[in-house]
Amino acid sequence: MKHPVDVHVGKRVRHRRWTIGMTQQQLAERVGIKFQQIQKYETGTNRVSASRLWDIAEALDVPVAFFFEGMEDKAVATDERGLPKDILADKEALELVRSYYAIPEAQRRRLFELARVLSDVA
Template structure:
């Protein structure tokens, strides 16, 4: 794989992670874009992996979402190994609802119980 192909793969993966974080927080592209100083169209291009995101913008997103910048790279090595590709999961309405409900859970203890319940149901 060429360096250009690898860069495109990373851009697409970062975009997926940005979109997942935005959806999980129940935010519109316009709101996130304004917070980091870009147009909503630019954020849309980041989320689609169409445009390369610079380090300073990625850092601004990490600050805005209150996550470590490494969040955006977690799981990059395993991308493509799952039975259902990441982007297909995000297209499902149920996934968006699940993420929102999970994020709105009362506390970490409740979220841990939800994870255990899902783990049992998935067996």
């Protein structure tokens, strides 16, 4: 049975890797393991040892504590507005963020302002 902490850590690994546009293969090569092991870590099937988590943190350029952020909030899945607390765990949200940052800055700013106006109306 998967432990909730292992699942959370795995999601955070996937979230960071995906956010910076790194493949499982690339992360595995940087850490010195096979990509299948990364898959198992990301699903929480395999537990990440402390030394391996350290290596993964270095490869993803985050502090080790990054992988545990949000653990204390897991009891409540939404915030006071009803939005998911871990919105970037959603693949669609991550894809939206990556696409957003791929837009040239001037157009991105206009899109941001449009989104703010639309959300104020809703």
